[in-house]
Amino acid sequence: MELAIKIFQFILSISILVILHELGHFLPAKYFKTKVEKFYLFFDPYFSLVKKKIGETEYGIGWLPFGGYVKIAGMVDESMDTEQLKQPAQPWEFRAKPAWQRLIIMLGGVTVNFFLAWLIYGCLSFFNGETSFDTAKVDAPMNYTSVAKGMGFQDGDKILKVDGKTQNNLDKLALDVLLSDEITVLRNGKEVTFPTNDDGKAMAFRDENPRAFLTPRFPAVIDSIYNPKTLQAGLKVGDQVVAVDGKKISYYDEFQETVRNNPGKDLKVDVMRGGAIQPLVLSVSKEGTLGLASYKQLTKFYETKHFTFVESIGRGFTRSIESLTYQVKQFKLIFNKKVQGYKKVGGPLAIIKNMPVDKAKDGSVSIDWTAFWSFTAMFSVWLAFLNLIPIPGLDGGHVIFTLYEMIVGKPVPQKILENAQMVGVIFLLGLMLLIFGADIFKIITNKF
Structure with a gap:
């Protein structure tokens, strides 16, 4: 039952993100009177699960859950259907539209993804508030495991700053430490700044929970x-x-x-x-x-901050930027030769495994909607960023070619566009197979 709920959540979240992303392309294309031949959730090689043609557009659901697409007439896309491109451009084709209109169409998806994250985070802040563990309320020093000591911490250290910034949110503090270059602590009554050791970070990533190296200390009162x-x-x-x-x-x-x-x-x-x-x-x-x-006493260290409607708008934007910033910063751990964070990177199977659920005392499992929407917002802003990477096959690739045309004053030759798209699609398919293969290998070797 738990696995079924996790799979349902994953499919629901991806479906929301894909449909709205593609809608971001679809609506400006329609506005600029560009013909949209297909609008699909998931891919449909050879056949589709559901399809229905309304007007000039075929709407459907494919069987391959790798995303989705809109097929815009006169555009070199992942379908690699270039037959139409051999004919003279028609007024209703993508390639016949001014460069600025094509740029808006291509940026529509990532724009919707970012605004979706902003909306979700804003709603979460307004309706739920934000609850965090305030380390400033804890008098005792943190408990530093061997992993933390490998980074440079010593027993009795009180963390003052991470990379020159104060952080009192425990969840963010652990991540900030992993991403940090230096830490400032109060040690034996003196301020001490030391560089965080990558050997300790590597030890953290070998643990089941990389952030468990840093925990608050409290008296051993049994509750x-x-x-x-x-x-x-x-x-x-x-x-x-x-x-x-x-x-x-x-x-x-x-x-x-x-x-x-x-x-x-x-x-x-x-x-x-x-x-x-x-x-x-x-x-x-x-x-x-x-x-x-002995955890009930920790409730006094938690703080819930509530936001007005106006405040939640600004907070939603800030949380979107924070979420994206943390995810981008994690690249430095993924590609670090010592830390080898890439070993913790997972694909769809790993995401499903870690989807949040709400477990009741009687053992029943249900959807934790707050966690679900938090995940969807995080994933939405992440997809916006990934789609802007200038790789042919992604929105960013089309944007780069269009910007080139706007700057130089002439379009990129059609043959170059087709070859670049082919290379991009092959690269992305290979990356997907690699990620799926890594998930399957972890399952086989019981390291999942």
């Missing part, structure tokens, strides 16, 4: 107990663990690590209860757990 044996041993909700086998415990992560390192053993645990120390003996499972948690 939930799930294991009957732990209850029978005398532990109660509200107890604060202060020592294990005579070793002082200040934070919950220290207690967790001690438990994990002693699977199947009995631990002598001292807890603070009502101002007095209570000695207990707790039995650790073979998996290295006690069946308890």
Whole structure:
């Protein structure tokens, strides 16, 4: 059921993005009286699942879910149908239109993608607000794993700035650190700035969750107990663990690590209860757990900011730019020889695997609509950027050729356009096969 919901979300999100992207081409083409022969969601080599002709345009759904397209008469596109181009240009063809009109038609898709992201982020900010973990409210230093120490952190460091900028949002802070060149911390009462080590970043990318190297610290106050044996041993909700086998415990992560390192053993645990120390003996499972948690106290560090309608408009734009900026910056990790971030890059199968769902306590699974729309907005602004890359076969390739014509005063020869389009399509198909192949290889080798 969970997999079915994830697949449905992915298809729904992609369908929304593709239809609106192609609509961005379709509407200006129609406005400039350019003939649109086809409008398709997904590709339809050899056959289509659904099709219907209305007026001069055939609308349909293809069987190959790699995107979608509008086929505009007189344009060299991914269909590579050049027969019509051998005839004299007709007034209703794309190639017969002024360069500025063709430029608007080609930029329509990415424009819609960006405005869609802006709209979604604005609505999310207005209706839901924005909830974040405010690290400024936490008095204790962060918990630095071996990964963080590999980047240059030391126990007791208090992060002040990342690349010269303050960041109090925990989710963004972890990503900022991974993307950073230098960190400024308060260490032993002094400000210290150090370059972030790529070896530590490489270690982070070998973990299941690359951002887990940085977590807030808080006292080991127990707020939930799930294991009957732990209850029978005398532990109660509200107890604060202060020592294990005579070793002082200040934070919950220290207690967790001690438990994990002693699977199947009995631990002598001292807890603070009502101002007095209570000695207990707790039995650790073979998996290295006690069946308890201590996270409810973290709620006091979360802050929800609400926005008025006018504020949400500006905030939607800012979030769109932030989302795009983070994604572009991640290229420096993907192509870094030490970090090898490309190993974490996934295709459609990986995206489906990581689609967000809402899991209830009874085990039922449903769509987390806030997460769904956040993903759709992020993906929309990302598609806008990718489509602007000047590769033949993408909108950016057509834009470059059109700009060349506007600057030089004469169009690029038709044969060059056709050959460039062919090379671009082959490159993009090869890239798709490579990404799909990487997903399948990870599944086969259990590294997915």
